[in-house]
Amino acid sequence: MSAATTTVxxxxxxxxxxxxxxxxxxxxxxxxxxxAILLTLMVGYPIVWALRxxxxxxxITGQTHLVGFDNYARALWGxxxxxxxxxxxxxxxxxxxxxGLELVIGVAMALVMSHLGVFRGLVRAMILVPWAIPTAxxxxxxxxxxxxxxxVNELLGRQxxxxxxxxxxxxxxxxxxxxxxAPFVGLLVLAxxxxxxxxLYESAKIDGAGAVRRFRSITLPLVAPAILVAMLxxxxxxxxxxxxxAILTNGANGTATLSLxxxxxAIDQAKFGYGSALSTLTFMLIFAAAFLIIRLCGVKxxxxxxEGSGG
Amino acid sequence: MRNRIxxxxxxTAAGLAALTSCAGSTPGxxxxxxxxxxxAGDRGxxxxxxxxxxTGVFQHLADRWNEENPTEQVELIEQPQSSDxxxxxxxxxxxxxxxxxxxxxxxNVWVSEFAARDWIEEIPEESLPDAELLEAPLxxxxxxxxxxxxxxxxxxxxxxxxxxxxxxxxxTFGELMEYCDIxxxxxxxxxxxxxxxxxxxxxxxxxxxxxxxxxILDDSGAPAVxxxxxxxxxxxxxxxxxxxxxxREAITYAEEEGRTAFQQGRLLFLxxxxxxxxxxxxxxxxxxxxGKFDVAPLPGIDGPGTSALGGWNMAVSTYGEHKDTARDxxxxxxxxxxxxxxxxxxxxxxxxxxxxxxxxxxxxxxYLPALKEALANARPLPKSPAWSAISLAVQDASYAVLQGETxxxxxxxxxxxxxxxxxxxx
Numbered sequence: 001m002s003a004a005t006t007t008v009x010x011x012x013x014x015x016x017x018x019x020x021x022x023x024x025x026x027x028x029x030x031x032x033x034x035x036a037i038l039l040t041l042m043v044g045y046p047i048v049w050a051l052r053x054x055x056x057x058x059x060i061t062g063q064t065h066l067v068g069f070d071n072y073a074r075a076l077w078g079x080x081x082x083x084x085x086x087x088x089x090x091x092x093x094x095x096x097x098x099x100g101l102e103l104v105i106g107v108a109m110a111l112v113m114s115h116l117g118v119f120r121g122l123v124r125a126m127i128l129v130p131w132a133i134p135t136a137x138x139x140x141x142x143x144x145x146x147x148x149x150x151x152v153n154e155l156l157g158r159q160x161x162x163x164x165x166x167x168x169x170x171x172x173x174x175x176x177x178x179x180x181x182a183p184f185v186g187l188l189v190l191a192x193x194x195x196x197x198x199x200l201y202e203s204a205k206i207d208g209a210g211a212v213r214r215f216r217s218i219t220l221p222l223v224a225p226a227i228l229v230a231m232l233x234x235x236x237x238x239x240x241x242x243x244x245x246a247i248l249t250n251g252a253n254g255t256a257t258l259s260l261x262x263x264x265x266a267i268d269q270a271k272f273g274y275g276s277a278l279s280t281l282t283f284m285l286i287f288a289a290a291f292l293i294i295r296l297c298g299v300k301x302x303x304x305x306x307e308g309s310g311g
Numbered sequence: 312m313r314n315r316i317x318x319x320x321x322x323t324a325a326g327l328a329a330l331t332s333c334a335g336s337t338p339g340x341x342x343x344x345x346x347x348x349x350x351a352g353d354r355g356x357x358x359x360x361x362x363x364x365x366t367g368v369f370q371h372l373a374d375r376w377n378e379e380n381p382t383e384q385v386e387l388i389e390q391p392q393s394s395d396x397x398x399x400x401x402x403x404x405x406x407x408x409x410x411x412x413x414x415x416x417x418x419n420v421w422v423s424e425f426a427a428r429d430w431i432e433e434i435p436e437e438s439l440p441d442a443e444l445l446e447a448p449l450x451x452x453x454x455x456x457x458x459x460x461x462x463x464x465x466x467x468x469x470x471x472x473x474x475x476x477x478x479x480x481x482x483t484f485g486e487l488m489e490y491c492d493i494x495x496x497x498x499x500x501x502x503x504x505x506x507x508x509x510x511x512x513x514x515x516x517x518x519x520x521x522x523x524x525x526x527i528l529d530d531s532g533a534p535a536v537x538x539x540x541x542x543x544x545x546x547x548x549x550x551x552x553x554x555x556x557x558x559r560e561a562i563t564y565a566e567e568e569g570r571t572a573f574q575q576g577r578l579l580f581l582x583x584x585x586x587x588x589x590x591x592x593x594x595x596x597x598x599x600x601x602g603k604f605d606v607a608p609l610p611g612i613d614g615p616g617t618s619a620l621g622g623w624n625m626a627v628s629t630y631g632e633h634k635d636t637a638r639d640x641x642x643x644x645x646x647x648x649x650x651x652x653x654x655x656x657x658x659x660x661x662x663x664x665x666x667x668x669x670x671x672x673x674x675x676x677x678y679l680p681a682l683k684e685a686l687a688n689a690r691p692l693p694k695s696p697a698w699s700a701i702s703l704a705v706q707d708a709s710y711a712v713l714q715g716e717t718x719x720x721x722x723x724x725x726x727x728x729x730x731x732x733x734x735x736x737x
Contacts, residue, residue: 060427060696060737079732083707147568148560149577163507164562252508252710267399268699269737270406270428 047283054277064273071277084278087261088285090254093170095238095289098177102234105178106185107227111219113186114193124190127183135180139247142176146248162248169253176244181237185230192226193219228297232290239286258282353635354383357413360401361387362623368657372649376640383636394418394510405430405630413631414641416463416623419451419691420698426454427696431626432634434458440645443664447689452624454694459626461641464650464659466621467685468504468518469606469678471573471581471591480607484522484547487580487610491556494579500558502551503572504582507565508710513702514619514692515582516709518609520544521617521690527705527730528693534730536723545712545719547612552713562713574598582609584621588678589658606678608685620689622660660686700733 057067075084109127116123130138145151146162153160162172196219204214242259249255251264262282266275361369364387373385388411390397398421404411405428417425425431436458439449445465452460472480476497481487491501504518505511517527525540551557561569566583573581574591576599585606594601609616625641627634643649650661654672660682666672667683693701708726711717717725 058736060424062428147571148563149572149575159560161560161563164560250508253714264703267402268395268703269697270402270424270699271736 050276050279053273054280056273058271058273071274087256087258090256091239091258094241095235098174099234099238101178102182102185105182107189109186110189110193113190130180131184135243138180139244143248146172166254169249169255173244173255188230189226192223196222232293235289236286353633355633356384357633357636358386358388360412360415361389362416363389363392366657385640408630410630410632412628413633414637415626415628417626419622419624422460422624423454423694424696426459430629431459432629438642442647445662445664445686447620448622448662451691460624462662463623463625464653465662466584466660467618467689468582468609469681470609471583471604471606473579474605475603481610482615483610488556500578501556502580503561503564503569503578505565506562506713508706510702511565513705516705517619519548522611532695534727537727541723542719549712574600585660585678585682606681608681618685618689620691697733697737704729704733
């Protein structure tokens with residue numbers, strides 16, 4: 001490998017007479033090419049293939065033909081528009097509600113964990129138990145706990161139809177996701193917290209800054225990149241939410257997420273063209289959300305980061 | 312920065328070129344050459360996509376076959392308990408034209424679709440065994456008057472009732488409601504079925520619509536749900552929820568939730584499948600109804616009700632390797648001895664008519680006479696390649712009715728439009 005590298009480097013610099021660093025850069029690019037092609041195939045191929053499929057009709061006889069954007073029209077303003085937009089609304093609701101709660105609770109968990117000292121390892125392991133349970137298994141467990149005569153109603157002393165009415169069903173989906181994923185957010189934020197140098201706090205203390213001031217002026221800005229990453233993960237994940245509502249309610253009572261809606265058509269009904277159109281729409285929505293988050297928050301976070309390191 | 316953009320474009324273009332080179336065929340082009348007439352040499356070991364074998368009866372039968380046919384061994388590959396997941400597995404295999412399964416156990420509602428997609432082989436009528444098969448289950452194995460599968464076991468809904476509290480089983484919903492005072496006095500729910508939003512709801516809604524004299528599809532397979540009768544069927548369920556003789560919590564019930572409630576003594580009447588009989592007869596584990604319940608055919612509105620027909624069939628995969636062996640094994644499972652074993656060892660309802668009158672079996676399975684009557688009147692679920700879309704449309708429309716959000720007359724009108732759309736777009 002190193003022999004080949006030097007040969008190529010010597011060869012290119014001799015033949016073209018380019019300055020050494022430019023030749024090296026070109027070589028570097030060439031060496032990256034196989035990985036780049038592999039990545040393109042792995043990431044790009046399914047995307048392009050789905051895009052292509054989404055332009056074809058579905059037919060039980062297997063005779064499909066190009067229909068342009070008919071599949072998209074069906075979802076966006078055609079015969080499925082009501083269900084599609086309801087799914088967008090439900091997905092957005094879950095993303096905002098669960099994402100927001102997970103962020104607040106996760107940050108709180110991280111702050112507690114970072115101050116624990118000796119027991120940190122133990123608490124960190126315990127707190128991750130819900131995260132280690134597969135979502136589908138957790139959903140089944142919760143489903144049984146949430147039955148009308150289940151343990152949750154028993155403890156609350158009330159008769160709530162958790163899976164049979166809109167508000168309780170949505171609440172249940174959000175709470176199950178928060179229960180499961182807030183610890184994960186907590187761990188990501190904890191990693192960010194542990195990177196903050198202790199002497200910053202000490203000098204702030206010497207300068208007379210109180211606990212609130214130290215949190216606002218040191219902790220928050222320095223942990224912001226970690227929070228942003230956690231938030232991105234959660235938003236991308238929540239917008240693809242499937243398991244919990246599929247098992248808990250099968251999409252009834254205002255819990256039909258986009259993924260559930262897509263699954264019903266792409267898998268249950270084996271409509272791969274229409275299903276691909278729905279996946280593409282979901283992909284575009286997620287992409288837009290990620291873009292917005294990075295644009296609105298990322299610029300600020302990374303700008304302040306640069307300021308911080310510069311000053 | 313510019314370099315990076317140029318680079319990205321180059322890489323993308325390379326990817327696209329790679330794509331187009333292997334994208335020669337039209338997506339979903341089903342005109343494969345995997346099908347074709349089965350040749351004389353289509354014999355050898357086979358694999359069967361089987362229902363989960365919780366009782367061991369399928370393995371027991373396969374072992375017996377394997378003893379007699381050493382060169383044509385049967386291997387069972389158990390599929391998930393959930394019908395939906397099983398379907399997803401089979402669809403994935405068929406889509407990939409995989410030869411993994413030679414024989415598949417299919418829910419009877421999938422036969423039309425699998426046949427229309429050319430995933431399963433036609434079965435010559437001559438292959439049918441001599442023993443008389445029940446007509447209704449056999450008919451679910453036909454698509455456009457051609458046999459594409461063989462029935463394996465069948466299923467019909469029964470009315471489970473507390474014989475210690477109710478002297479005579481009700482024949483109609485009117486009679487059933489009169490018993491609800493007993494339920495109230497005992498502080499229990501009166502009636503329940505499967506009303507959560509899933510395929511079980513489609514079954515219960517069809518039964519209510521049939522009871523009122525309506526139908527979802529007509530005999531030719533065209534949507535026929537926009538009728539006063541169908542609306543009356545939905546109205547019955549809506550009123551039941553409003554008046555409380557179906558308790559509120561039944562909106563969350565699938566089979567198991569209902570069974571649990573019945574076994575805990577919280578329900579007077581329950582519509583469920585025969586599988587529950589054995590479980591509810593076994594005392595212990597919170598079951599307080601062992602020996603205190605009986606079964607009857609489902610109630611109707613003016614007379615006895617009409618059950619929807621459940622059950623599973625066997626179909627020979629188009630992409631399997633040993634199709635003759637697969638078909639022979641399926642036919643062998645229809646022999647009275649094998650069918651008796653399905654019932655005796657697996658509590659599955661046989662499709663051979665004579666077993667329902669077998670005194671020994673009736674003694675062991677007291678629900679057989681009621682089941683025989685239910686099966687004689689049972690109606691198949693919508694028989695269409697668009698079953699999944701149809702079932703989903705029925706669930707969407709009827710769930711809103713049960714929740715009191717939609718008027719039944721509006722619901723059947725919208726459902727009719729949705730069904731037409733589902734069939735046109737399949």
